[in-house]
Amino acid sequence: MTSAHSGSSPRHADPDENPYVEAPPTDFEPVGELSEMEAAEQASLLRAAIREHDHRYYLKADPLVPDETYDRLFTRLRELEDAFDLPTKNSPTRRVGGEPLDGLATVEHVAPMRSIDNATEAEAVREFDERVRKGLGAAGFDPKAVEYVCEPKFDGLSLEVIYEDGEYARAATRGDGTAGDDVTEQVRTIRSVPGKLRGDPPARLAVRGEAYMPRDDFETYNDELIERGEEPFANPRNAAAGTLRQLDPAVVAERPLEVFFFDVLGWETGEEEDGSDADPPERPDTHWGEFDAFDAFGLRRADRVERVGDIEGALAYRDRLMADREDLNFAIDGVVIAVDDRAHREALGSTARAPRWAFAYKFPPRTATTTVEGVTVQVGRTGRLTPVAELAPVDVGGVTVSRATLHNPAEIEALGVNVGDRVRIYRAGDVIPYVPEVVEKRSEGTYAFPDACPICDAPVERDGPLAFCTGGLGCPAQLERAIEHWARRDALDIEGLGPERVEQLREADLVESLPDLYDLTVEDLAALEGWGETSAENLIAELNATRDPPLDDFLAGLGIPDVGATTARALAAHFGDLDAILDADEDALRAVDDVGPEVAESIRTFLDTEENRTAIDGLRERRIDPESVDVESGDALDGLTFVFTGSLSTTRGEAQAHVEAHGANATSSVSGNTDYLVAGESPGRSKRDDADTEGVPVVDEDGFADLLSERGVVWPPESDE
Known part of the structure; x- marks a missing residue:
């Protein structure tokens, strides 16, 4: 017997009662016209409604509304919460991250x-099956009645996530199995982790999940890191682990993490206040039933889960999943085969380190040996040079590999690799092949990293293990x-x-520098393949609209490393x-919030590069003049x-910026260090x-305006000269 899993669940929001679920209106009345x-x-x-949209998008891949509509609903919710100081615990708006943490506390798990x-x-898996049947027989169960649940073995970071009364309460990494790092605020930002469960969950539910970075998002994110001149992650697992240990939840929110849930660690039903049973939901008797509960609660689980009647069915499941491995958007390194019946599990028990009722049938290692036929050095947007080994094609886990990253010059030196050497290739996390070692030295010496950029011949500079082209925007x-x-x-x-x-513009020799964009004409563009007069006019209009850009947009657009x-x-x-x-030197740059010594040096180096200054001057010659910003430097407050x-x-935000510009501090919560709480219309109760x-x-x-006026500061800020 083999059965695939399916399930249904209640909704977070009924479209008949909630106008923001299906075809929602987004033309909202001004916030100031609403009562609390x-x-x-x-x-x-x-x-x-947003929880329902998150569920449909992240768990069902069946969105109800376009992204733009979702964004408008989300923005409106944030405006309401900010304006009326509404409670935000487990609100979808908490997904954007909270205050940075000082460190990661250690918390005990509810269960090992x-x-x-x-x-x-395969023989080891059959031996596991024999032990299971023998153990069940000794415990008085029918050894022929065992069924297994088979599921992917995710290659991510294991998590414990706890819900209390259906509300997200805590998350922790696996750690040593008994206690792990408290990553509650980091996990809160992951959209596939619901802030509130659906249906009728138990009073306290602890579930085990796996955090991972989808393969396509991992590749895109790594490309962005390389473009910024930063070290890419070796594989999706490292990316997930490194992300969840970030102390700033806002950083986690910007990275594409997801979570699959796959086990129950604790299920507490609770009681009514008078001590009587509250008729709470009982924990299912089977693991298969727990997956049904996950569906009902809105907890995301893998689709590729099957229940089989014998171990041969489990072996066949593993072979099918391995054959489909390349089509999955998440990294796996095998399958997990687990006894379905919870009574059977309890009878089998566990050793000090592992349960006796589960076994992982892993895929073969993805390695192979081949010859380095050449080395290509790629140049990224920030000028970072990345060496790539050109290989004699070799099959690695069913995929033909002909190129592998060598990361940076320091990695080449550590490996001692050169053209002609025999090397081991490893497909890390199913995505990026790399060279972990030289297995047979067939060349003399080590590959000599170029002293000049292979594209523009500008000098190459080393920055620690990395190398950069100094050609800037001239490359x-x-x-x-x-x-x-x-x-x-x-x-x-x-x-x-x-x-x-x-x-296309580069190949047509129409743009040889960034300022050349603003020399383009409708005639130039309309003559290109795939362009018409309308599309040409549209692009010229878009370019003309950027001739007086905000100063921060202009700076961000230059692509200064770390900016x-x-x-x-x-x-x-x-x-x-x-x-x-x-004109600012490094000391002046370091006086800016968020600009440390390394960033200041990076900015100064970029601006001092001749090619980059030529590009900036060229933009200004074409009347691309960024708008100045009024800078208040007073200390009246x-x-x-x-x-x-x-x-x-x-x-x-404008109020906070205004007082900060005159020397004051503006914080989001009241404490003993607060001097004044400024209460506008419909203030929130908690801050008062x-x-x-x-x-x-x-x-x-009015009192705030008088207070500022006494110190020579005008309110409101738009009245300033």
Whole structure:
């Protein structure tokens, strides 16, 4: 007998009762026109609807609304929560990350998270089956009645996730199996981990899951790291593990992590307040039934799960999954075969390290031996040089491999590898082949890394283990990617200037530098294959719309290493205009928030490179003049700390920026260090209660304006000269 798994579940939001589920309206009335009760009711509906959209998108791959509509609903919810200081525990808006953590605490698991015995030989799996049947017979069970549940063995990071009364409460890594790192805030940002369960979950549910980075997202993310001149992850597992140990949840939120759930660690039903049974849901008697419960609760699990009646069915399942391995969007290194019946599991028990009722049938290692026929050095957008070994084609786990990364010059030196050597190839995490060792030295010496860029012949500089072309925007390889970066949404946002069109413009010799974009004409573009007059006019219009870009967008668009949108905004706010940034030395740059010594050096190096300054000058000659930013440098509010709540005549962000520009601090929560709580219309209760507890004065917007006026600061900020 073989059966595939299926299940149904209730919904987070009923479209008949919630207007934001199907064809939702997004033309919202101004926040300031809502009462606190109306805002709370709308926020509740939005939370439920967004949970339903997350479920349909991340668990069912069947979205109900376009991305733009989802974004509008999400933005509206955040506006309501901010304006009315609404509680956000387990709100979908918490997905964007909270405050950075000082470190990772250690927490005990509710039940041991044991390892699983494993082997790569079928005979070892049959021996496991014999032990299971013998153990069940000794315990008084029919040894012929055993059934197995077979599922993928994920190659990620194992997690314990706890829900209390259906609400997300805690997450921890496996650690030593008894205790692990508390990663509650990091896991909270993962959209496939529901903040609130569906249906009727038990009072306390502890589940085991596996965090991973999807293969396609892993490849894209690694490409972005390389483009930024950073070291890529070796495989998806390292990417998942490295991400979850980030102390800043906002960093985790930006990375494409997902979670599959596959086991129950604890199921507590609880009681009514009067001590009577609350008729809570009982834990299923089988592992197969637990998967049904996962479906009902909205917990994501793998589709490729089967129940089989004997061990030969499990072996056949493993062979089928191995054959389909290349088509899966997640890394696996085998299958897990587990006894289905929980009573059988309890009878079999566990050793100190592993359960006796489960076994992992692993895939063969993905290695092979071949010859290095050459080395190609690739150049990324930031000028980073990445060596790639050109190999005599070899089959590695059913895939023909002819190229493998050598990472960087330091890796080549450590391996001692050269053209002609016999090397071992390893397919890491099913994705990136690399060279872990030289197995037979057939050459003299080690590959000599080039001193000049293979594309533009500019000198190569070493930065620790890495190497970089110094040609900057004058290097054709860097230029093509730099143009793509310039056009990105988080830079100049030029629609219609994707990689294919950039390559076409370069091949037609129409763009040999970044400023050349602004010399293009409708006639130039319309003459190219695949272009018409309308598409040509549209791109020229898009380019013309960027002639007076915000200063931070201009800086982000240049592609300065280590300068993303956040750092670009900080630079713009601090210096105010482009010339001040161009003239700033490293000491002046380090005075900017988020700019440390390494980033300051990176900025200065980029701006001091002749080719990059030529490109910037060329842009300015074509009247691409970034808008200056008014920089307040006063200290009239120095030493004061403000917290804002409720709706003001300006946005909360603008209010915080205004007081900070005059030397004050602006924080999001009231503490003993807070000097004033500024309460606008419909202020939230929690901050007012905290202010009462801490003895913090509460002022309305008029009182706030008077307070600032006494110190020579104008309110509202748009009244400033």
